[in-house]
Amino acid sequence: MSAIPPPSAHLQVETIRVGYQLGAHMHEIVHSLSFALQRGEIGCLLGQSGCGKTTVLRAIAGFESLIAGRIALGGKELSNAQHTTVPEARHVGVVFQDYALFPHLSVSDNIGFGLRKLGASERNVRIKKLLELVGLQAQEKKFPHELSGGQQQRVALARALAPQPDLLLLDEPFSNLDVDLRERLASEVRDILKEVGTTAVLVTHDQHEAFAIADQIGVMQNGVIVQWDQAYNLYHRPASRFVADFIGQGVFVSGTVNQHDVAIELGTLPLCQGLPVCDVDEQGEVDVLLRADDVIHDDSSPLKAEVVRKAFRGAEFLYTLKLPSGQQLLALVPSHHDHALGEHIGIRVEADHVVTFPRQD
Numbered sequence: 001m002s003a004i005p006p007p008s009a010h011l012q013v014e015t016i017r018v019g020y021q022l023g024a025h026m027h028e029i030v031h032s033l034s035f036a037l038q039r040g041e042i043g044c045l046l047g048q049s050g051c052g053k054t055t056v057l058r059a060i061a062g063f064e065s066l067i068a069g070r071i072a073l074g075g076k077e078l079s080n081a082q083h084t085t086v087p088e089a090r091h092v093g094v095v096f097q098d099y100a101l102f103p104h105l106s107v108s109d110n111i112g113f114g115l116r117k118l119g120a121s122e123r124n125v126r127i128k129k130l131l132e133l134v135g136l137q138a139q140e141k142k143f144p145h146e147l148s149g150g151q152q153q154r155v156a157l158a159r160a161l162a163p164q165p166d167l168l169l170l171d172e173p174f175s176n177l178d179v180d181l182r183e184r185l186a187s188e189v190r191d192i193l194k195e196v197g198t199t200a201v202l203v204t205h206d207q208h209e210a211f212a213i214a215d216q217i218g219v220m221q222n223g224v225i226v227q228w229d230q231a232y233n234l235y236h237r238p239a240s241r242f243v244a245d246f247i248g249q250g251v252f253v254s255g256t257v258n259q260h261d262v263a264i265e266l267g268t269l270p271l272c273q274g275l276p277v278c279d280v281d282e283q284g285e286v287d288v289l290l291r292a293d294d295v296i297h298d299d300s301s302p303l304k305a306e307v308v309r310k311a312f313r314g315a316e317f318l319y320t321l322k323l324p325s326g327q328q329l330l331a332l333v334p335s336h337h338d339h340a341l342g343e344h345i346g347i348r349v350e351a352d353h354v355v356t357f358p359r360q361d
């Protein structure tokens, strides 16, 4: 799935293999992984704990050498199997999960830390600009312990951006923050990176964070990228059952492909709606992915399903519904439709893109 990057890309990660030496044995963690980013693009490696995302980031930063492959930035080769340019010569900034601010330095001095080569007035102008960029003008004299987690992470971002790196790496930068704040800060960070035009790679296990910040997302599984795509396509056109399961909420129901449509317990769904070419991979018995937002609550529908579980999400309920056959579905329903467990409610399916996979028993 990971294609060889185009030679014009700003960041080229090309068939890299990375591992850790355990005694006499090299334990390979990342297997021939490739992706590329154009200048100013934000990429994200998204995957479960232990899949190797941080290892890829460390290889790009120059903390790990390559067993094979190459990494190039701005046309300059930084790593291959024979050579690893040291981290400090790469012009790559890193923002860590734990902020790693200097506790004894003020916000301004933290931001200006990497600007010591500049003259005092140039340095101050740059610090002021960065404070403005991250919205911390009022906090410039404070020390890290006087700031909230979100503010500290903004200082870390400003400090990493100060030397105008060719690439910024963000290693789970929001994982110490509240869930609510995470997504908000992720989209603020996106705005900041877009304003300065910095190319960036983020690693996270949180898909909402990935969706809020990235232009392109690589879903990782066991040291490989299984799909490199935009968030919309990962959700609506997952390339594998693993991606379908990992991204978003949904279930698989059994179906039978019949020329250009698929018959499921809830009716018949067109397989190629809106597509210029109808190219149906699977034939016969399949599993059909139904997202929670594909299942619509409709009192007038003759199709009924029993509410077996419900989770209040504020604006919506996430209902788990049981069909007469026993198959279960998920449905996101506006929360003013408050139905009791055991109640039978009318539903219909409204799926834009029908995604099928070979039947798995």
Ligand SMILES: Nc1ncnc2c1ncn2[C@@H]1O[C@H](COP(=O)(O)OP(=O)(O)OP(=O)(O)O)[C@@H](O)[C@H]1O
Pocket (backbone or CB within 6 Å): 020, 021, 029, 047, 048, 049, 050, 051, 052, 053, 054, 055, 056, 205
């Ligand atoms: N220094 C190391 N020496 C040996 N093995 C390591 C080292 N660092 C990581 N690993 C192993 O490499 C695998 C991938 O680790 P990595 O940190 O890249 O995963 P990750 O996807 O970033 O996970 P997490 O989200 O938990 O940080 C894990 O099995 C881990 O135990």
